[in-house]
Amino acid sequence: MTTIMVRYSKKRKVLRILENLRNERSNSAFIRNVLLADSSDGDPCESSDDDLECLKDMMVQSAIEEVEQSRYLFRTHKYRDRKKVFNWSDAVQENSKRFSADEFRTEFRMSRHSFNAIFPLIHQHKVFKKEGIGRKQYAVQLQLLVFLKRIGSEGAEGNDKKIANFFGISSGTVRNMMKKVTKAILSLKDDVIMWPTASEREAMKTEIKVLYGFQNCIGIIDGTIVILDKRPSYYGDSYWCRKQCYSMNMQVVCDHKGRITYLVGGWPGSVHDNRAWRNCSLFVNADNFFNFEEGEYLVGK
Secondary structure (H helix, E strand, O other): OOOOOOOOOHHHHHHHHHHHHHHHHHHHHHHHHHHHOOOOOOOOOOOHHHHHHHHHHHHHHHHHHHHHHOOOOOOOOOOOOHHHOOOHHHHOOOOOOOOOHHHHHHHHOOOHHHHHHHHHHHOOOHHHOOOOOOOOOOOHHHHHHHHHHHHOOOHHHHOHHHHHHHHOOOHHHHHHHHHHHHHHHHOOHHHHOOOOOHHHHHHHHHHHHHHHOOOOEEEEEEEEEEEOOOOOOOOHHHHEOOOOOEEEEEEEEEOOOOOEEEEEEEEEOOOOHHHHHHOOHHHHOHHHHOOOOOOOEEEEO
16 A cells, blocks of 8 residues: 655645634634624624724735735745856857866866757757747757756756756756757757768778778677666666666667767666667667678677
8 A cells, every 4th residue: 555645835835724724713703703692783893802803804814815826935036146147158169268178078078079069950950949929048059058067967966956056047947958959969860870881881891900900890889878867667676777876778889980870778777788789670680771791790898
């Protein structure tokens, strides 16, 4: 049997207190009316004491109505200085005053060169287009920086509130930016992750042989894990891996220049690399769809 503990918001707690007070006062008023019925046939609020009690009743009812109509009851009027938004235009410049090249890579886990290569590929995506008459969207460069900072942070450092404080925005804005940039980047998948053609494989075999001594090699494969922010709701224990965290298993193939040519993910982190490999399409359909020629192979460890 599962016990569900209901957590009430501060607003709901205040409403319950006020509603209980109103009920108590209503019961008291009823008792007063009964006791005074024989001594007075007029309005129960005729005496000065009754006037005071009626005023208190009105104040309680007014407080209830005000709380019900207030969306952000406990939020201060000015909870964030919106003028201190992160200076993204300086951060992405080579001569940035705040971040050197090494500091930029440390904070965002990517060089400025790579950042400036990704931005033109996603900035025209429809998710960054303003719809309707709502507030204007933040610059795409800032949204990309928030995305990189968030996915490059582990544990408590990746908390939405900490990321929000770093950039001077709200936690909800961080979550919205993550969704938009993720969607924009995933739309590039079929354009940037492609299995090499026959001519590209021939060139790769030649370069790998010259550089590393492997003959007829057309790529490097390895399994890795993608750390999850929290335990999955379904079969969560299966995602607990040997590195003491919840994760997914990823099989990645890249060329000798580090460019990804194939990947497959989704297996729980507890699954062995060999099992994930033997069930992926690259292994099952190597000859039919990936056109391996005689002697070609992938190097793995």
